[in-house]
Amino acid sequence: MASIDECCILIPVSTLEDFPKHAGEQDARSLLAAWTVLWHPELVAASQQTPTWYRADSPPEFGAGRRVIVVPTLSVSQLPADFEANCRANEAIQWITGADRRELLDSLGLSKSPRSLQTEERTIQAEDFFALGYAMLQIQVMTRRLRYTSNLDEIHFQNKLVTAADAFVAGNAGECVAALHDCYDALAEERDHYFSSDPHLVDLTLLSKSTLPAFFSALQNDHDDGGDDASGSAAASTSVLATPRNVLIDAPMASAIAASHSEGLDRLVSQLNRGNWGWAGGGLAGDVSLDAMTYSDTENAIAQAYEATATQIGLRPPVYARYSGTTPTDMTKVIASLGVDGMISVDFENGSGFGDEAKVVRNTGGVEIHALTAKPIDASGESAFLALGPRLGEAIDSGEIATGLLVHWPGYESDSYQDVRRVASWSLVLGRFWTLAEYFRSGEQPYHHDPSGAASSGADNALVSQVTGGQSNALSSMVTQTQKSIANQNQANLQAMIALASGKVCNGSADACDQTMLASIGLKPSQHGGNLCLINPTPCPVRHTVAIDGTAVKEEHIYAVTGSGKQSMVTVDVPAFGFSVARNEAGGGSRGRSIGQRLRDAVSGGGKLCAVDGMLQNAFIEIAIDPQTGGVKGAYSGQSRGNRFSMRLVGVSGTKKKKSIENDSQMVCDQMKTIVAKAERGVIRTIGHFTNPTGEKIGAFELDYQVTRGNRMLDVHGKIDVLAKLEGNPWQHYFAARCAVANEAVSYRMILRDKMHRTSSRRIVAPLGVLLDESDRHTLVASAGLAYHRRVEDRFLDTLLQVQGETQRQFTMHYGFDLPSPVLAARSVVSEPLQAAVETVSPDASRGWLIHAAPNTVLVADVECSQDREGKFFAVVRLIQSQSQTCNTTVRFCRNVTAAVRLDNRRPYDADALAIRLQEQSESPRVEFSDDRIKLSLSGHEVVDVLVQFDA
Known part of the structure; x- marks a missing residue:
């Protein structure tokens, strides 16, 4: 190539400190390609100097001499008028533009015969010079952006760069390698002058079934090459630094790998054992919602997925990770028990789960594990690489553990990503590549703790994905899953109760457990309904009303008794993990209450009714139903005077300001009547419709409000018929049960995996419900599996009942007032005690735990x-x-x-x-x-x- 006086680039900045941090993908690709292509060894050898740059808006007037000018697309609009035309008219100037490195090389005529040199340890190509140019740019931008003064010996650097380029053109591989090492070392010394610690780089490949062929092909190439350029641990003793890769394999992907490609699996295991590749995985599929499970079910699901992955691959994942979905902080003990070195908390599919710190300590219940929480860098694009050096430098400068998490799919890798890998094989100037296991074992150890809460990051976005993706019954499926999870736990605990009572392990079927339980506590089943045993296999004490034949005996565990024809309505207190028997005065064979007893009840009135004149009441609460709207007008309970609670159904459509509810629908009651008015239970039914702000009818409702004797809860059983079509984001287009409390200074606490957690989120995912905690009282919204709640303004909480794709029209809600144990109460509404008629029992044997x-x-x-x-x-x-x-x-x-x-x-x-x-x-x-x-x-x-x- 003929000699060149200068190779330069016109960039849209006034100083390197202003080098763009953010740009569109096309502009970023063109800009980085334009910078690095000038470092081609033939251009450096022809110009005998380091490529330089000028401002695009005020470039110098180029005089005589042969020049190569590269103009990225981002600079074209800033060029002075006629400047491009004048340059193109100058035969000594080669004006180069292009969208990427390949186009620029084609324009320069340097892509037709790519050249390489071979040494004992590495292959030298023009790409090694491109990587040097990229490293030079990042170090210079980092130095200036952090307000430091450059200490780079530019003359020494230029001499070594020219020596390397001349040696490359002459085919002298040894001299070229030595000079390139000097160049990279000079940049490393420049960075070490300010930051002695090396950034951490983690190369993570994501997998899907469609990308498996490309992944196995990459594994084959690594195998054929004896390992990637410096990928393996064996390269650590040579002048070529290791640049290992990592792959994420969760449980579904492990199954797909084992089923589809046994030869590829063997190659994968070989690369993992050699250290060329690291890996993380063992996580659950993205459609598994941890927030819908009990703690124990969540633990079992995590452990089963991890063990399944280990079985399919033949190795245990050293780091726990999921591709889709995050693992909340309260499961730290479970993750640590798997024996992993660390975990990745990022949800790669939904783009959440990362934090301000790259590596943090998770500590729950005295168990500690380190988590990678760095924001992923899209290694398939160029935009994120514009300011990679400054980003890592700022992290070091602030005392963080600087980590670049480079994430991509197999075969989707940008030129700058390849530059970073090549830089790391020469020097630690931009950081060191780690396998994930070594990153946690030997990398810099964190001291900051994970500030994230127990809720799965992005759980609210999961609802959006399900609904907009066409999945039906996103709400009711969560209800089913939650109730099934608790039911399975109750059944297991019932078997444990039998074992504790009998001293023998119970392995019987679920259908036989009731009878076995009776036998273990010394009770005999009966064909009559005179004595009724209530068995409670849950950790929650309950108060339950049942009907027995004849006259019930009033005992310590009997809260109240009233007559109802030939039967007694008995409200029974049943202890947790225990039983209570409602006994008949005449024994189990009683045929019913006498005429005299029924007459006495008629005269005395049988006790205070639970429903009177639009009011539901018992000893603890009074609930006023609004005849105009059909909602709850007010609730009165506790020592504080005045209305403390209201509830209505709403239809919400469209995005609104944070404090605006003007566009929500209105509830109109067409009919209100008392269905049940007894001493043990009261039910009021309201039937009506919804209207939008213009008065148009958009839906209909039917609600049954129920209060039972001795209970601090209002039960709401309802049905909604939606006439207006719900479409779009379910958090913006929905029908909901909206409750309100009196105090604006209310704290919200969600009940998740059997624990109560404070939350400030506007969107709350909590299947068991939410506690509205005021200074002197608290109100429980026990949703029994309706998991999605949205805070509106300061005092309102919406529980979503209908969204796009939901076909279940019926729902059940429970509102509790000043309950002594909100978590236990929220669980108790999901199930009822088991009932069995028994023979006559003595008073001493009528109750136990x-x-x-x-x-x-x-x-x-x-x-x-x-x-x-x-x-x-x-x-x-x-x-x-x-x-x-x-x-x-x-x-x-x-x-x-x-x-x-x-x-x-x-x-x-x-x-x-x-x-x-x-x-x-x-x-x-x-x-x-x-x-x-x-x-x-x-x-x-x-x-x-x-x-x-x-x-x-």
Whole structure:
């Protein structure tokens, strides 16, 4: 190539400090390509100097001499008038434009015969010079943007650059490599002058079924080449630095890999073992909503997905990650129990889950794990690489752990991404590439804690994706999943109750459990309805009203009794993990109440009615139903005077300002009537329609409001018929149950995975409900699986009932006032006690419990019983502190305790393993026990598994 006086680029800045941080993808690609293409060794050798730059809006007047001028698309609009025409008219000037590096090389005539040199350790190409140019740009921009003065010896750098280019053109590989090393070292010294710590770079490949062929092809290329340019750990001892890659393989993708490509799986395992590739994964599929499950079901789902991934791949993932969906902070203990080195909390599909810090400490219940929370960099595009150096430098300057998480699909990799990889193979000037396992094991350790909450990041966006993606019944499917999860837990706990009562592990079918439970507590089933046993296999004490034949006996656990024809309506208190019997005075064979008893009830009135003149009432609450709207006009309860609560149905359409509800629909009551007015229950029904602000009818409703005796809850059973079509974002177009409280200074606490968490989010995902906490009272919105709630203004909370694609028209809501244990109450509305008619029992045997926990903020979530070969009887009891405060907990059992220890993690233990575990820790037990109880301390939101051994 003939000699050139100068190679320059015109860029749209006044100084390098103003170099664009953000630009469209096309402009960024053209700009970075224009900068780096001038570093082609043939151009450097021809000009014998470092490429330079000028301002696009005021370029110099170029005199005589041969020049190459490259103009990126972003600079064209800033050029002075006629400047381009004058340059093109000058035969000594080569005016170059193009959209990317390939076009620019074509214009320069440098793409037709790509040249490479081979040494023992690496292949030298023009791309190594492009990477040097990119590194030079990033270091210079970083230095100026952070207000430092450059210490780069530009003359030395230029001499070494020219030496490398001349050697490349002459075919002298050894001299070229040595000179390039000097250039990269000079840039590294420039960066080290300000920042001695090296940035961390993590190259992460995402997978889908459609990209598997390209991924396996990349693995094959690495295998054929003996590893990527410096990819493997074996390269660490040479002058070529390691630049390993990583791949994310969650449980669904592990199954797809194992099923579709056994040869590719073998190559993957080989690369993982060699260290050329690292990996993360084991996470759940994106359609699994962790927020709809109990804590125990969430733990099981995470563990099963991880173990399935390990089985399919043949290796255990060293780092836990999901492609779609995040893993909330309260599952830290579960992730740590998998034995992983760390976790990635980013939701790559929905673009959420990242934070201000790149690497943080997650600490829950005394268990700690490090999490990668860096915002992903799209390595398939160029825009994110405009200011990669300054971004990493600013992170180091602020004391953070600078991490560049480069994310891409197989085969979708930008030129700048390749430049960064090549730079890292020569020098640590822009950072070091890590496998994910080594990043957590040996990388810089974090000291900042994860500030994110327990809610899954982006859970509200999941609803948007489901609805706009055409999925039907996004709301009711969550209800079904939540109620099924709790029902399965109740069934398992019922079997544990039988085992505790009988001293034998119960393996019977679910249908036979009721009868087995009766036998274990010494009760006999009956064909008559005179004595009724209520069995409560939940951790929540309940007050329930049932009908029995004849006259009921008033006992300590009977809250109230009224007559109803030949029957008695009995309101029974049933303890958690216990039973209560509503007994008949005449025994189980009574045929009914006498004529005299029924006459006395008629004269006395049978007690205060729960429904009177549009008002629902009991000893704790009064609820006024509005005859104009059909909603709740007011609620009166507690020591504070005045109305504390109201509720109505609303239709919301379109985006609105934060504090505007003017465009919401109005509720119009067409009919209101009392359905049930008895001492034990009152029901008022309202029927009406909705109108929009213009008066047009857009829907109809039917609501049954119910208050039962001795209960602090208002039950609402309703049906909505939508006449207006709901389309679009479900958070902006919906029908909802809107409740309001009196105090604007209300705090919102969501109930999630059996714990209560404070939240400031406007969109709340909480299947069990939300607590509206005022200074002197609190109101529980127990939604029984209706998971999506939206705060409106300061005092209003919408619970979504209808969105696009929802076909379930019926719903149930519960509103509780000043409940002593909101979490337990929210769970209690999902299920009712089991009922069984029994033979006559003595007063001493009419009530009992098998497990009792105090205080009432502690939830006994799971109990699993087992026996070893010697007949020793064990139980693993899971305790959850539902509040954020530390508490001293006492748990009593129906059997005496002989040993108790904490379990560090919950694994599938057999009884013999449990016996060994007790022996290992019997000398210094961490749980106090005596007689029938254990005592321990629980920190806020802590989940503890306790292994308990009982008397035979």
